Amino acid sequence: MTKCDTHIYDALIIGAGLVGLTTALALSHKGLKTALIDRADPVKALAPDFDGRASALSASSVTLLSNLGLLPDIQAQLQPMNHIVVADGKVGAVSPLTLDFDRNSLETSNVGTLQNGVSGYMVENKYLRMALYDAVFASTDIDFWAPNTVKTLKRDEKGVSVTLETGTHLTGAVLIAADGRTSYTRRNAGIEVETKSYSQSALTVTLSHSRNHQNTAYEIFYPSGPFALLPLKGRCSSLVWSDKPATLRAALSLPRAALIEEIARRTNGLIGEIDLKTEPLLYPLSLQIAHSYTASRLALVGDAAHVIHPIAGQGLNMGLRDVGALVDILSEAKSAGLDIGGASLEAYGVWRNFDTRSLAGATDILNSMFSNRLAPLVHARRIGLTAIQGSSVLKSFFMREAAGQSGVRPSLMRASL
Amino acid sequence: MAYSEIAPEHLKSISVDPAEMESFTRMAEDWWNPDGMFKPLHIMNGARLGFIKETICTHFGRDENVEQPLKGLRILDIGCGGGLLCEPLTRLGAAVTGVDALEKTLKTAKTHAKQMGLNIDYRHGTIEQMVKAGETPFDAVLNMEVIEHVANPPEFIKDCGAMVGENGLMICSTINRTMKAFLFAIVGAEYVLRWLPRGTHQYEKLVKPREIAMWLLDSGLSPEPSIGMSLNPLTSQWKFSNDVSINYITVATR
Numbered sequence: 001m002t003k004c005d006t007h008i009y010d011a012l013i014i015g016a017g018l019v020g021l022t023t024a025l026a027l028s029h030k031g032l033k034t035a036l037i038d039r040a041d042p043v044k045a046l047a048p049d050f051d052g053r054a055s056a057l058s059a060s061s062v063t064l065l066s067n068l069g070l071l072p073d074i075q076a077q078l079q080p081m082n083h084i085v086v087a088d089g090k091v092g093a094v095s096p097l098t099l100d101f102d103r104n105s106l107e108t109s110n111v112g113t114l115q116n117g118v119s120g121y122m123v124e125n126k127y128l129r130m131a132l133y134d135a136v137f138a139s140t141d142i143d144f145w146a147p148n149t150v151k152t153l154k155r156d157e158k159g160v161s162v163t164l165e166t167g168t169h170l171t172g173a174v175l176i177a178a179d180g181r182t183s184y185t186r187r188n189a190g191i192e193v194e195t196k197s198y199s200q201s202a203l204t205v206t207l208s209h210s211r212n213h214q215n216t217a218y219e220i221f222y223p224s225g226p227f228a229l230l231p232l233k234g235r236c237s238s239l240v241w242s243d244k245p246a247t248l249r250a251a252l253s254l255p256r257a258a259l260i261e262e263i264a265r266r267t268n269g270l271i272g273e274i275d276l277k278t279e280p281l282l283y284p285l286s287l288q289i290a291h292s293y294t295a296s297r298l299a300l301v302g303d304a305a306h307v308i309h310p311i312a313g314q315g316l317n318m319g320l321r322d323v324g325a326l327v328d329i330l331s332e333a334k335s336a337g338l339d340i341g342g343a344s345l346e347a348y349g350v351w352r353n354f355d356t357r358s359l360a361g362a363t364d365i366l367n368s369m370f371s372n373r374l375a376p377l378v379h380a381r382r383i384g385l386t387a388i389q390g391s392s393v394l395k396s397f398f399m400r401e402a403a404g405q406s407g408v409r410p411s412l413m414r415a416s417l
Numbered sequence: 418m419a420y421s422e423i424a425p426e427h428l429k430s431i432s433v434d435p436a437e438m439e440s441f442t443r444m445a446e447d448w449w450n451p452d453g454m455f456k457p458l459h460i461m462n463g464a465r466l467g468f469i470k471e472t473i474c475t476h477f478g479r480d481e482n483v484e485q486p487l488k489g490l491r492i493l494d495i496g497c498g499g500g501l502l503c504e505p506l507t508r509l510g511a512a513v514t515g516v517d518a519l520e521k522t523l524k525t526a527k528t529h530a531k532q533m534g535l536n537i538d539y540r541h542g543t544i545e546q547m548v549k550a551g552e553t554p555f556d557a558v559l560n561m562e563v564i565e566h567v568a569n570p571p572e573f574i575k576d577c578g579a580m581v582g583e584n585g586l587m588i589c590s591t592i593n594r595t596m597k598a599f600l601f602a603i604v605g606a607e608y609v610l611r612w613l614p615r616g617t618h619q620y621e622k623l624v625k626p627r628e629i630a631m632w633l634l635d636s637g638l639s640p641e642p643s644i645g646m647s648l649n650p651l652t653s654q655w656k657f658s659n660d661v662s663i664n665y666i667t668v669a670t671r
Contacts, residue, residue, distance in 0.1 A: 157449070158532050335481075336466035337505030339533065343451035343459035350653050 005169050009035045012172040014185050019302030019319040020178030021132040025068050028141035030331035035170050038146040052278035054238035055316040057121045060413040067412045073131035078121040079233050082215040089220040122230045155297040174341035175298045183304035189295045196287040200225045201245040205280040208236050211272030227266050240310050293349035297341035306356050324410025325351045432543040433518050434568040445521035448499020457612045464655035466505050473557050476586050485510025493555040496563035500526035507535045514538040544576040554582035560589040565622050571632045578636025581671050590666040594623035597662045629667050638669035
């Protein structure tokens, strides 16, 4: 191999999903050079049927994307959520005891920086991915090595070095694992995960419907799992139906009309007549948290570090908070002349660990509290809902958490630069 | 290079306290281990480097936001240890000289700098040897977490001061001699949290801000008011304040 085959970067990122792409872009904004490596072909990842999922974006996440200059590209695709209606349900009926987080509760609880009383946004992943790709391709500080795979990977005192399948040699001071819940990079580093598997799976599909969703997200807690309808642009909503794996497998094997019928029994007419807009996807639910966010010259971000219950729609938001925190740590180290893969990296783990554990714990408790038929618990959660409804302090806490405003905020998540 | 026939470790002198030399020799290989015996220094490093960079840039009218803001400046780091400050300051463009009385420590520093591809002038010796040898004074002299380990602080500061050139400056950081410092920096860090080996700091060798200010004046420098540094043990973040009761930094200019 000749010397010209070696490319030198500040950071090497493995995995070009939404979190990996955002990490590269955010680092380039702080003047750091990165290599982004992914085995998927970016052209295929841009195909309309590649990823039919949608994500919730908290106000902090939108601020981050805005600070990275992405807002003009995605603004038209951001569906605001003005209300979050939480209801206790039986199939065929929704309990009248509901918890309605609306813009008035926001204003009265004095949350502050949220604009126009919006508690968050929904966006279809494909639009976000397109905007990120455009910005990444336009950046001279990012080299996108895809489709390509890592043949050898070495982390030592000197730095990180990677040889790609094509023979190209890349070096950097730090390796960032953004390669998802089964992260090879994490396993290769010997970082164990703590897992709790729920006896639940989730079925996700985009629905089109006859009634206006009125910028409302519905979280209906059925005994076998939460059922969430999240508003998208136009008369569309993203459905996340958590239930027993057997129930969902059976639902998926139904003819299309019968599956629509099953879903309609659970939407209870909230959004009128429904139809399927995308292919339904089924995936198992689990809680998974890495024992450590960092190892020598390695940092985990997004699902590689944590997978939580989708009940609160915080998955991508947590990943973006990882990005914000890591980019602050790395750029501050760089500006102090430090080796960015050195001892300063540990501060990233300290920063993110508390946030992850508290949110993972809260969503886990929320899910077990609602997905239960035991009479005392049913009463407790009804009292709980009423208590939350009546308590402005608790409500503002929940709203702030949903808006991603608790904890120490990374610089890219503070008001526009 | 060494300055005399007798190895500095064995010199009975202003800088060198034989008991201190022995404990630092035992720790020599651990300098760059983020979880090792110098963990507290690693945690402190980002904050103190930020301070050093800002102070030097302000003093010499440099733009902090360029890639190598310290380019062309000569910096001396006294008691440089494994090079925790020398390496970053070299990356920021400075021509750095690091002096340490321990050969074993310097070996760690040299090996690490070579691994990182950094060119640093490491000297095995003491500050008084540098003064005697007629070394050219520096733009900035760093005296970080060292004074509490030396045998004769007033004379030591005088020698450090002699190495500060015209229009240059010296930055000193150390631990105050207060009950609070005794509780946190000695009892807390060495006995409770076990961040540092027992005996790393001795209460009677700690220095008060007014003492350091006096010694700096005696060496012909003008000290500025001391700045406090405090650690939040939950987040491992250091911040600067007026509270000089534990860790503090004093800047002095010529």
